[in-house]
Amino acid sequence: MNTNLLSKAANEARGLAIDAIHACSSGHLGLPLGSAEVGAVLFGESMRYCPDAPKWLNRDRFVLSGGHGSMFLYGWLHMAGYAVSREDVMNFRQLHSITPGHPEFDETPGVEATTGPLGQGIANAVGYAVSGKRAAALYNTAEHTIIDHHVFALHGDGCLQEGVAKEAIAFAGHNGLDNLVLIFDSNDVTLDAMADVTQSEDVEGYFTSQNWDAVTIDGHDLEAIKAAVEKAKADDNGRPKVIIAKTLIGKGIPEVQGTAAGHGEGGAKFAEGARAGLGLPADELFYVSPEVRDYFAAKQAESKGAFDAWQAIYDAWSAANPELAEQLTAGLAKAVPTDLSEQIPAFDADYKNATRAAGGVVINAVAKAMPSLITGSADLYGSTKNYIKDGGDFSKDNFSGRNIWFGIREHAMGAICNGIAYDGIFRASGATFLVFADYMRGSIRLASLAGLPVTYILTHDSVGVGEDGPTHQPVETVSGLRVIPNLDVIRPADPEETAGAFISAMARTDGPTALILTRQSVATMNELSVAERRDGTQKGAYIAKKESGALTTILLASGSEVQHCMAAAAELGDGVRVVSMPSMEIFERQSPEYRESVLPAACTKRVAIEAGVSGLWWKYVGTEGKVLGIDRFGISAPGGVVMKELGMTKDDVVAAAK
Numbered sequence: 001m002n003t004n005l006l007s008k009a010a011n012e013a014r015g016l017a018i019d020a021i022h023a024c025s026s027g028h029l030g031l032p033l034g035s036a037e038v039g040a041v042l043f044g045e046s047m048r049y050c051p052d053a054p055k056w057l058n059r060d061r062f063v064l065s066g067g068h069g070s071m072f073l074y075g076w077l078h079m080a081g082y083a084v085s086r087e088d089v090m091n092f093r094q095l096h097s098i099t100p101g102h103p104e105f106d107e108t109p110g111v112e113a114t115t116g117p118l119g120q121g122i123a124n125a126v127g128y129a130v131s132g133k134r135a136a137a138l139y140n141t142a143e144h145t146i147i148d149h150h151v152f153a154l155h156g157d158g159c160l161q162e163g164v165a166k167e168a169i170a171f172a173g174h175n176g177l178d179n180l181v182l183i184f185d186s187n188d189v190t191l192d193a194m195a196d197v198t199q200s201e202d203v204e205g206y207f208t209s210q211n212w213d214a215v216t217i218d219g220h221d222l223e224a225i226k227a228a229v230e231k232a233k234a235d236d237n238g239r240p241k242v243i244i245a246k247t248l249i250g251k252g253i254p255e256v257q258g259t260a261a262g263h264g265e266g267g268a269k270f271a272e273g274a275r276a277g278l279g280l281p282a283d284e285l286f287y288v289s290p291e292v293r294d295y296f297a298a299k300q301a302e303s304k305g306a307f308d309a310w311q312a313i314y315d316a317w318s319a320a321n322p323e324l325a326e327q328l329t330a331g332l333a334k335a336v337p338t339d340l341s342e343q344i345p346a347f348d349a350d351y352k353n354a355t356r357a358a359g360g361v362v363i364n365a366v367a368k369a370m371p372s373l374i375t376g377s378a379d380l381y382g383s384t385k386n387y388i389k390d391g392g393d394f395s396k397d398n399f400s401g402r403n404i405w406f407g408i409r410e411h412a413m414g415a416i417c418n419g420i421a422y423d424g425i426f427r428a429s430g431a432t433f434l435v436f437a438d439y440m441r442g443s444i445r446l447a448s449l450a451g452l453p454v455t456y457i458l459t460h461d462s463v464g465v466g467e468d469g470p471t472h473q474p475v476e477t478v479s480g481l482r483v484i485p486n487l488d489v490i491r492p493a494d495p496e497e498t499a500g501a502f503i504s505a506m507a508r509t510d511g512p513t514a515l516i517l518t519r520q521s522v523a524t525m526n527e528l529s530v531a532e533r534r535d536g537t538q539k540g541a542y543i544a545k546k547e548s549g550a551l552t553t554i555l556l557a558s559g560s561e562v563q564h565c566m567a568a569a570a571e572l573g574d575g576v577r578v579v580s581m582p583s584m585e586i587f588e589r590q591s592p593e594y595r596e597s598v599l600p601a602a603c604t605k606r607v608a609i610e611a612g613v614s615g616l617w618w619k620y621v622g623t624e625g626k627v628l629g630i631d632r633f634g635i636s637a638p639g640g641v642v643m644k645e646l647g648m649t650k651d652d653v654v655a656a657a658k
Contacts, residue, residue, distance in 0.1 A: 002295070003222045006044050009079065009292045010036035010222075011278040014252045016078065017071040018275060019285045020092035020099075022268040027093060027101070029256075030263040031069025034219070034247040035154060035185045041225040042183075043076040044299065046233070048149060050307040051081035051300055054109045057332075058149050058310055061128045061423070063113050065121025065155035065165075066185065067102040072154070074099045077110040079288055081300040084108060086286055105422060105450040113422050114450040117442050118155075119162025122182065123412050125153035126168040127419015127428075129180035129240070130394070130404070134374070135425050137399035139324055144317035146310070149179070150233050156185045157195050160203070164442070167412030172240045173211035174407075176396030180240040181232045185219065187249035191263050207242045219245030238396060252278050331372035331425045334453060334509040341503055343369040346530045347495040355559070356459040356517040358495035360385030362502045363429075363457075367391060367402065370427065370506060374420070375457075376404030377431040378413050383519075384431035386457045410436050414443025414456075421452035427506070431457035434516060435474040437481060447512040448486040454512040455505045461491065462611035464520040464560060464643060469636030476613050481514050482584055483616075490583040491516035492537060493544075493562035494525045497582055500537025504586065507538070518560050520639050525566060525580075540587025541579055541598055549574035553657055554599065556608040556620055558582050561648060564609060568653035576657070577603075584616065607656045611648045626656045 014033045021027035043049075047060040064073045071092060077084040084098065091097035098108045102116035112128070115121040128151040136147040159165050172180055184203065188195045207214040213235065217224040225245065232241035250262025253274040261267070267274070272282070280287050318325035329335075337343060344365040347358065367373050367388045374394070381387045381403070391402030406413040413430045420428040437444065437458050447454045463473040482489045488508060490501040498517065505513035525533065527545050536542025541556075545566055552575030555565035562580045569576040579598055581587060587595065599606075599620065606625035608617040614629025621627055628647055635642050643649065 001045055001222065001226055005291060005295055006040040006222055007037070008289065009044060009295070010040040011252070012280065012288050012292055013039055013075040013079065014278055015275055015280045015287055016075040016089055018268065018271050020071050020089055021265050022271040023090065024093045025265060025268065027071060027265050028068040028263060029253070029265060029267045030187070030189070030249040031066050031156060031185055032072035032075060033251045033253065034187050034249045035069070035072060035245070036251070037220045037222055038154065038183055038185070038225055038245055039072055039076045041222055041229060042152065043080045044295070045226055046229045047152065048306065049080070050303040051110070052304050053307050054082060056307055056310070058147055060149050061112050061125070061151045063115065063121045063125045063128065063151070063153040064103055065115055065125070065153045065159045066118065067115030067121065070099070070101065070103050073103055073111065074108070077108070079292065079296050081296055082110040084110065090286055113419070114446055117446070118158040119165035120415050120443065120446060121153055122155055122159055122165040123168035123415030124419035124422060125151050125180060125182070126172045126177065126412070127416040128423050129172065129177040130416060131420045131423035131425055132179050133177060133399040134394065139328055141317065141321060143320065144313055146314050146317050150181055151179055152181050152183065154183045154185060156187070157190050157199065160184065161199065164411040164415055167409035168416060169207070169212070170210055171406065171409060171412055171416065175394070176211070176238040177240045178236055178238055181229070182240070182242040184242055184244045185247055186244050187247045189249045189260050189263060191260065193260050203244055211239055213237070213239045213241045214244060216244040216246065219247035220251070327371050328425070334427070336506050337369050340366065340369055340506060341499070341531070341534055344499045344503070347524055349524060349526050351495055351524045352521050353495070354518045354521050355492055355495065355498045356383070356385045356519060358498040359457060359502070359515065359517050360387070362499050364389055366502055366506060372425070373427045373429065374402045374404065375429040375431065376406050376413060376417070378406050378410045378436070379408045380432055383433070384457055384459045386429065386431045406430065410439035411443060414440030414447070417454045418443055418447050418450070418452055421447065421454050422450070427453060427455070429455035429457060431459065433460040433472065434458040434477050435460065435472050437477055437514070444481070444487065444512065444514070445484055448484050451486065451510045452512055453509045456512065456514040457517065458514055459517045460519040461516045461559060462518070463630060463634040463646060464518060464611065464639040466639030466642055467636055470633040473634030473642070474612070475630045475632070475634060478516055478612050479616050486511040488513040488583055488585045489516060490514070490537070490586070491559040492582050493557070493559055493580050494522055494533070496524065496530050496533040497537045497580065500534035501582060503534065504538045516559065520560060522560050522563055525562070536580065537582050538586070539590055539594065540583040540585065541581035543577060543598055544580040545569050545578035547575050547577045551575055551577055551600070551603050552605060553577070554579055554603050554606045555653060555657065556581055556606060556617070558610055561609045561611055564648065564650040564653050567650040568657065571654055572657055581620070607653060609648065609653055611643065628652055628656055
């Protein structure tokens with residue numbers, strides 16, 4: 001290792017960060033400057049990557065969990081030869097640049113995850129590690145190893161203080177994810193103050209207690225960093241690794257380094273003196289020396305050779321294992337069988353059960369049709385019914401298992417599923433009670449922002465939960481999810497709509513889907529064919545019962561309340577139409593002509609009913625309509641009693657319509 005050259009590269013990376021943040025008077029200098037030597041070793045020596053093939057299947061993954069330090073990543077991607085130009089670095093935090101304030105997945109080559117909220121990146125890296133372990137177990141053969149990469153994540157004290165990180169760390173240690181390496185930028189500073197104001201944790205002892213290997217090093221010693229990273233990569237011992245790198249925040253700006261003031265852009269005003277102290281030319285901003293560029297150009301050529309050698313192994317593996325190759329290719333392409341609906345058996349006409357139970361039937365049919373589908377639960381498989389039979393359990397003894405036992409860790413479940421989705425080999429789904437979706441809302445929001453095809457199976461969807469009472473009866477949660485951009489929320493009314501909901505979730509590849517399922521039984525609606533109900537669900541809303549005379553009234557509902565509209569329509573007469581609206585978001589994406597055919601503007605006498613807050617339904621009933629909702633918390637009593645007490649019955653619909 002050429003320590004002199006890598007030390008020079010580290011200082012030039014510091015210069016890129018100083019110049020970019022000074023130019024826009026915005027950003028975070030502390031991490032890019034404090035961890036520059038870590039970056040020099042990772043990108044200059046120890047990580048396997050190929051800028052010419054940034055999605056190389058067997059690359060080492062690097063996640064910047066401390067996303068505020070984004071200039072660390074942009075600077076090293078630029079120097080390493082990724083398609084991040086000098087001009088891109090100069091446009092840091094500017095409109096339409098590929099160097100936004102926090103890294104965003106699919107916006108910048110080499111960025112593996114959208115990281116902003118602290119702790120998410122740690123859990124995303126755990127998801128990447130799960131994906132890597134499972135892929136290696138499924139696809140490597142005795143003759144060919146096509147997957148043996150590692151996952152790195154750089155984080156600080158802020159990430160480690162967030163609960164989502166602690167949940168994910170416990171999961172990773174328990175499951176023996178020894179392909180995971182965390183690097184802790186341990187600078188004893190948080191944003192507001194020195195870290196000892198808010199923490200007194202023995203970090204090395206904590207990680208060791210969670211079945212991790214932990215080592216503490218000087219984070220500015222290039223030799224020590226390389227030795228720790230190489231050992232972490234070499235140790236296939238059933239334990240993930242953490243390298244606690246003691247660093248000086250804001251190193252290179254004497255006026256703020258080592259203090260909380262070094263965290264943000266405060267040091268940028270000392271840019272001129274800092275650049276001189278780092279040995280950078282005074283007359284050239286965004287400077288990278290010819291020798292550093294030559295070094296990384298040589299490394300880029302070397303990495304292309306390594307990629308080509310791996311490609312030859314992959315081609316030989318593919319020829320020898322055509323079925324495995326077809327499965328892997330389909331997973332990476334997010335392929336969905338065109339006949340998926342036909343592969344889900346129809347339910348009997350007299351089937352009557354909770355949609356969570358129907359979901360259990362459906363997910364097993366989908367799992368047979370889509371080998372890429374894996375699922376998990378936050379310690380609730382017995383209630384959420386999403387266990388894949390004969391799929392095996394993912395564990396350190398069986399990395400090929402399709403069922404992930406997350407424990408009571410909803411937030412980590414969401415963020416780990418995101419990591420699996422970022423990796424792109426498997427389709428991830430996770431389940432819990434709907435009321436606990438708020439525990440993982442941050443991860444759901446990021447999946448929506450990043451366009452990840454994660455499926456959330458959220459059961460016990462309303463006050464119909466009954467005796468567990470208002471703490472477990474979600475009234476606001478469905479609407480709370482509906483307002484997240486790019487999240488499809490589907491609340492099916494019967495088993496065939498449930499099948500349609502799963503089909504829609506699988507077909508969607510540019511964002512997540514939340515399936516909202518009941519605990520209480522609902523009857524199968526037999527007015528329409530199986531195909532019509534499934535297809536209607538995939539359009540977001542459809543006519544579940546058409547008027548037999550001139551249209552006078554439209555009754556709208558989702559989920560378990562559709563049955564009340566069906567019963568009310570039979571009593572109200574031949575001018576009543578029932579519209580099942582399992583998904584507002586999907587309905588809004590349909591053509592204006594289709595939306596008008598379902599909800600003709602001329603019919604203004606409308607009633608909507610849903611066992612939840614009423615606000616979002618007014619869009620569909622208009623000022624002359626009525627909404628039957630629950631704009632209060634629930635009650636502890638049997639589910640049917642609660643529904644009646646809160647106005648969720650056929651009689652209430654009839655009265656409102658009249």
